[in-house]
Amino acid sequence: MTDHSTDTPRWAERLKGAFWLALVLFALAGLTVVGKLPLWIVGSIVAAGAALGALLFLPRWLVKRRDPAYSAGRSFGAFALAGALGMVGLVSLPVFYLAFWVQSGPTAVPLATLSNGQKTVVFQGMQHVASEDFYKSVVFDLEQALADGYTLFYEGVTPVEGRPDLTDWFNQTLRGSKQDLSESYTKMAEQCGLSFQLNYFDPIKADMAIHPSRHITADANFLEMKNEYDRLLREDPGFAAAMAAKAAKAARAEQASSDSGDPFALLLGIVEGATPEQKKLAGIVCRGVLGMAVSGALGDENDPSNRVILDFRNKTLARFVDESTTDKIYITYGAAHFPGFLAELQKRDPRFSIRSVKGVRPMTLPDEPRLAPSAVSGRTR
Numbered sequence: 001m002t003d004h005s006t007d008t009p010r011w012a013e014r015l016k017g018a019f020w021l022a023l024v025l026f027a028l029a030g031l032t033v034v035g036k037l038p039l040w041i042v043g044s045i046v047a048a049g050a051a052l053g054a055l056l057f058l059p060r061w062l063v064k065r066r067d068p069a070y071s072a073g074r075s076f077g078a079f080a081l082a083g084a085l086g087m088v089g090l091v092s093l094p095v096f097y098l099a100f101w102v103q104s105g106p107t108a109v110p111l112a113t114l115s116n117g118q119k120t121v122v123f124q125g126m127q128h129v130a131s132e133d134f135y136k137s138v139v140f141d142l143e144q145a146l147a148d149g150y151t152l153f154y155e156g157v158t159p160v161e162g163r164p165d166l167t168d169w170f171n172q173t174l175r176g177s178k179q180d181l182s183e184s185y186t187k188m189a190e191q192c193g194l195s196f197q198l199n200y201f202d203p204i205k206a207d208m209a210i211h212p213s214r215h216i217t218a219d220a221n222f223l224e225m226k227n228e229y230d231r232l233l234r235e236d237p238g239f240a241a242a243m244a245a246k247a248a249k250a251a252r253a254e255q256a257s258s259d260s261g262d263p264f265a266l267l268l269g270i271v272e273g274a275t276p277e278q279k280k281l282a283g284i285v286c287r288g289v290l291g292m293a294v295s296g297a298l299g300d301e302n303d304p305s306n307r308v309i310l311d312f313r314n315k316t317l318a319r320f321v322d323e324s325t326t327d328k329i330y331i332t333y334g335a336a337h338f339p340g341f342l343a344e345l346q347k348r349d350p351r352f353s354i355r356s357v358k359g360v361r362p363m364t365l366p367d368e369p370r371l372a373p374s375a376v377s378g379r380t381r
Contacts, residue, residue: 020082023082023085023086023089024085026085026086026089027084027085027086027088027089029089029092030088030089030090030091030092030093031088031092032092033091033092033095033096033281034088034091034092036275036277036278036280036281037278037281038278045087045088045091046084046087046088047084048087049083049084049085049086049087049088050080050081050083050084051083052083052086052087053079053080053081053082053083053084053086054076054079054080054083056079056083057075057076057079057080060075060079061075061076094285095281095284095285095288097288098284098285098287098288098289098291098292099284099288099365100288101288101291101292102284102287102288102291102363102364102365103364103365108359108360108361108362109124109125109126109127109335109359109360109361109362110123110125110335110338110357110358110359110360111123111124111125111357111358111359111360112125112338112342112354112356112357112358113354113355113356113357114342114345114352114353114354114355115352115353115355116349116351116352116353117351118327119321119324119326119327119328119329119352120327120328120329121321121329121330121331121345121352122145122150122329122330122331123331123333123338123341123342124138124141124330124331124332124333125333125334125335125337125338125360126138126155126197126332126333126334126335126362127197127334127335127362127363128185128196128197128334129185129188129189129192129194129195129196129197129290130194130195130197130362130363131194131195131362131363131364132194132195132200133364134360134361134362134363135195135197135199135200136200137360138200138332139200139201139203139204141330142204142330142332143203143204145330146204146207146214148328149328150214150328150329150330151213151214151215151216151324151326151328151329151330152204152214152215152216152329152330152331152332153216153217153218153317153320153321153329153330153331153332153333154215154216154217154218154219154331154332154333155217155218155219155332155333155334155337156217156219157170157219157220157221157222157225157313158217158219158220158221158222159221159222160221160222160223163222163223166222166223166226167222169222169226170222170225170226173229173243173247173305174225174229174305174308174309175305182196182198185197185198188286188290191282191286192282192283192286192287192290193279193280193282193283193286193287193366194283194286194287194290194363216320216324218316218317218320218321218331219313219316219317220312220313220316224312224316225308225309225312225313228308228312229308232307232308239304239307242304243304243305246303246304246305279366280366283365283366284365284366287363287365287366290363291363310336310337310340311340313337314337314340314341314343314344315344317331317333317337317341317344318341318344318345318347318348319348321345322345322348322349335362342354
């Protein structure tokens with residue numbers, strides 16, 4: 001029988017070599033992210049990793065300290081180096097993951113064509129903050145839809161004359177923020193290196209002035225939403241309790257913000273003073289988080305306000321479509337409305353069905369090659 005005992009150290013050395021090779025490659029990959037950060041942050045990451053390595057070194061030292069062949073200094077250095085390399089790689093993982101969400105995650109918005117045999121309805125899902133090319137492609141399609149005889153239906157909760165208090169109610173009660181909605185989206189777009197959708201619809205305004213009947217705001221107004229909200233409070237104790245919990249949570253968040261400063265404003269200030277590479281990195285993180293929020297991965301789908309913001313307005317949009325006398329309608333609306341809108345429309349007219357649907361990505365990573373509007377997708381109407 002052959003004695004393989006002498007092979008054990010050789011395999012141990014091979015495994016050790018493979019471990020260090022993998023760790024170095026992991027750190028090099030992480031350096032593509034960490035290396036773009038300010039030097040003091042890089043130093044902090046390396047120091048934290050070395051400290052973690054030192055903590056892991058202690059159990060090893062306790063076990064091996066009486067071994068004459070054991071070198072505590074060399075072992076400590078190896079643990080500290082491994083910790084530093086590992087930390088550089090670990091810190092970069094969230095950025096790579098968020099980049100995945102932008103590129104491959106379930107963040108596409110729907111472009112769907114519906115029909116009941118008489119009416120054709122195109123639903124273009126929108127995202128209020130997205131890449132510039134996405135909005136250019138949407139405007140291109142809207143202009144083509146107008147040329148094809150479509151009536152355009154837009155999202156947009158309308159104010160009530162003489163009732164500015166309703167706008168404040170909407171922001172504070174349903175959104176949980178005192179900041180104006182457009183202002184919030186503008187700041188978010190600036191931070192993420194993206195664009196706000198309202199900045200791209202100027203080419204449509206000329207046709208609005210000439211043919212106002214072809215441009216319909218198919219949405220509720222603030223008073224209708226307030227009435228629905230009050231009805232739910234009266235008739236649904238679960239909704240009332242959930243809204244009370246949301247208000248309490250918003251109050252705590254506002255207090256924390258006033259105590260430590262507005263984290264959004266602080267981050268925006270950091271980004272404004274960053275290098276181009278750091279802004280690109282911030283853009284990846286911001287777009288990934290935004291993509292997760294849009295897809296529901298951050299849990300916003302459980303917000304009780306959605307009973308009014310989504311469900312009630314889905315019913316309103318379905319009513320506009322059902323009661324419209326035109327047979328060709330092109331809708332631009334938040335992507336989250338599509339499933340509920342389709343369900344409400346089919347309640348009104350079961351003949352409506354999806355004839356075609358595809359996903360369109362509203363965001364790309366910073367500095368990706370851009371496509372001309374006509375090359376983004378073949379649009380079916």
